[in-house]
Amino acid sequence: MNEELILQHGLTLDEFQVIRKYLNRDLSIEELGIFSAMWNEHCCYKTSKKWLKKLPTNNEIVIQGPGENAGVIDLQDNDGIAFKIESHNHPSYIEPFNGSATGVGGILRDIFTMGARPIATLDSIRFGLIETEKTKYLLNGVVHGIGHYGNCIGIPNIGGECEFESTYDFNNLVNAMAVGHVQKDKIFYSKPKSIGGLIVYIGSKTGKDGIHGASMASDVFSEEDEDEKRPSVQVGDPFMEKLLMEGCLELMSSGLIESMQDMGAAGITSSSVEMASKGNVGVYINLDKVPLRQPLSAYEILLSESQERMLAVIDKKNNHKVREILQKWQIDYEVIGEITDTKRVVFESNNKKVVDLPVEIIVNDAPEYDREFYIPRKRKNKDFDFSKIKLEDMIINLLTNLNYLDKSWVFDQYDSTVMGDTIREPGQSSGIVKIHGTQKVIGASTDCNPLYIRINPYEGMKYTVAESYRNLIACNINPLAITNNLNFASPLDPNIMGELVLSIHGLKTAAIKFNTPIVSGNVSLYNQTNEIPIKPTPVVGMVGSNMNLNKINTNKFCEIGNKILILGKQLSKNCSPYLLQDQKIALNICEFNDLEILDLDFEKKIANCVLELSDLKCIMSCNDISRGGIFSSLLKMQYRDLGFKVKISDPIDLFCEYSAGYVIEIRSKDLEEVTSFLTKKGAEYVEIGEIIKEGIEINSKKFDYFDIMNKYRNNFEKIIS
Amino acid sequence: MSFKSAVITFPGSNCDRDALCYLKDLTKGEVHNIWHEETSLPKVDLVILPGGFSFGDYLRSGAMASKSKIIDEVVKHANDNRYLLGICNGFQILTEIGLLEGALIRNKKLKFLGKNCFIKKKFKNNFNLSIKDNQILQIPVAHNEGNFYCDSETLNLLKNNEQIAFEYCKGEFSNTEENINGSLEAIAGITNKKKNVLGMMPHPERAYSDFHQSQDGRLIIESLIS
Amino acid sequence: MRIKILVRLKGQILEPQGKVIEHSLNSLGFTEFSNIRQGKLIELDLPDNISKEEKAQKIDSACKKLLVNDIIEEYEVLG
């Protein structure tokens, strides 16, 4: 086989030699395609596997950890929660609308493949600087795509994040997360149960969509390649997905399915290999039986990434009933093969075996690398000059920076109340939905602090996990488990590899401390174009619960005269990275001081205080303190005609970041009870002010309430148009 | 006598379950769910055509659903002077069937709108009896094509016959625009001439339970039952 | 035989999409373009062996029944 062909398939010559030696024969082009797909970073995690193994993935509530289509946790009674996050970065750069839409479609399939009904989605999206037309085009397309798919299929979007930073100029990130509800005794896995079971194809016909998409997703691609990669765009059909979802859920609840696997990246190849490997069995598939939209070669069928397709295994005797149900939903259905005892993957086309490979070589012998990595140098300590900073300018800086503004332009394009169970929509610190027909609620948040992680990957990742944790705590949601999406640049650069290794380590430390195991996730590497690596962006999606929906906190101010208290510990001015960056005090990444070490025990202690006070109904509203400090947190809490007045010795402190930082609103009559409770717990607090009507006052200086609120709410749309 | 109702499900409907819960919780009566390919409809007091993206909203929202088998029965139900309520996609279907005048075209800003909106009643009918004049209701909208349009002749008819049931308005504290989607005269819902068929873009079935942000959606069912 | 049906919003209806396109085109320097409107193109195959009249009648009837909403749209058949 010629070298060029091998390299085109994203395999190294060494990797190819391993296959060649094992098989002791030449490969068919179809077989090469299979290795290309399966030994790709996206499928076999060859760079990250060694490190991912170190993550805590289990505790008493984990029903299913990483390794299935989604993780599942136990929510008591017969309720389980399935969730996962997935990236669609490169497809969304090439064709933002369809790329992001199919990202949502893919993650929803991961959820309902497990037998779970999706009940919420979240998204985490990052773009370059808004000054370019390209960024505006990407932002519009991505938000439209995410909205279009989710709205149409009818799953509420309950939150996410949307940030802008120059390293994403040519490499925007689109991560979509989905959460589903499953009855614990009706969870479906990809492992087939019996030899001789029929392999059936369910859903849209196969076309030329996204062929090579999987290997494309792991290429370092340059501007020039863009055109060549274009034809392989996948188009989503959310209407089909809605039918597929209802059809599959009906099949599963009728007990007609043994196992199920969605056809995601690398389509029929990865789903069938996965089935064989999970069940320690073989598969035989006749490619001539695959429903096609247009004539395709065997190679193309194997690698097509057409959307809205499923592979299932059923007992022969159920064939007729399955067909009937799918007919009602107008879904294509075909028996294409069967489960064998050969432990081989066999694909036939035109009466010829085009692929005949032992499962072992594809899965167990997949490469695993221990790549070289560097640990960042220790940073020097530097004192910044704050003497020229004016409070008014600081506020203007926030109100002209997209990252601080109200994101309703984004989430108003998403349906967040469909399904009728939404309790907190986007715009609050975490999204919250009710488990249908119960009093239980699920809260979720997606977060990342790329700047922190570039400064110190290990500590920065702890802060990122803590941010999600605080987002949930602020609503009185008990954090339970994590999904994560590790978006990094090229791991072939030992500096980047170091960011990957250390942030995984930070994730591990924080997850163990918070008892929030990692139950699912995704890795997206090589996020760089033209030599510009993105900032490390390992996104955390955290899920939590409260068994009683009446105990949930709001993030919005409630009543004039109520007191405002601050919990937690302020980071010093010299060590508040976003303050330094966004107030243009530190202009270069080398200038920043190291992060202060995040005390996770302290995080837990303060969090427990918030939870206890919430249960005592002493907290009227609560918000966490993150980028933009107390000031930004207070802005987000404004509601109706309510504002605030605060006193603080150094107003710059209002913009500093925090560890375990929360703003809480307390009724005057509860103040004593709350403060003595906090004192007893050894939790420091500061009473900084109170809620007033239509005003913003800092140290008796009055600001124009309507002007600030107007800018906060409307500047986003102005800036991006 | 207990209040009976039914919700029709089309392929792509996604508010059918919400509508069923809304009816079950508020009417306490019998509630049926009818698949679009059925050819008969039980005798009920109210039929809801729910929101969603019937047939993907391909071609035009509501167009293909309006040709479904069950529609003949739905029309009969309406001709029988019984209540028919189309919410969001259901409203679009009703205009496509021709039971209601006008059409719903793309929102003026060309973007999907998913947020709380505020409406008040314009002319009295059986669907809004329990709502006070000038009472502002907060109810979510979620649509791409909610921009009501009809020609001026039809508009005059709608006014003269007092067929305009709801119009968008400004909420007390919100910065929401008065006419969120650009509808003609800020129309949010209309009835037929006999006033037993109502189509509206806002979703009352997402604003009735204690945990919802507003309970104003109850008023519609309460109006019908009282 | 491939048929093209052009569907457009009736003239008196404001077509915001067209306005947006026009604005963008103008700001890209295409100032000669005006009165831009966006509509729909529906293409389909009809068997070659049916007569011209039958063809016209079938298309017309499909447009009236489903493809076009004559409250807001008008259409034109090509080919």
Next chain:
Amino acid sequence: MRIKILVRLKGQILEPQGKVIEHSLNSLGFTEFSNIRQGKLIELDLPDNISKEEKAQKIDSACKKLLVNDIIEEYEVLG
């Protein structure tokens, strides 16, 4: 001079609407209609006094720059 630009998805790209419309037409009895695809129609005015070449060149460049997403779409100019 009124120009029509027909924009359609490239042949190999999935066009989900077409098959749903086709299904609906078929069940309404229009069984002869097949291969339905939906695209966009963009209509605009250009001044009459510009040359044929200039016209063609302007439209082409507007399509490439804005009107058509050439990753997934192709176009045809009429009139």
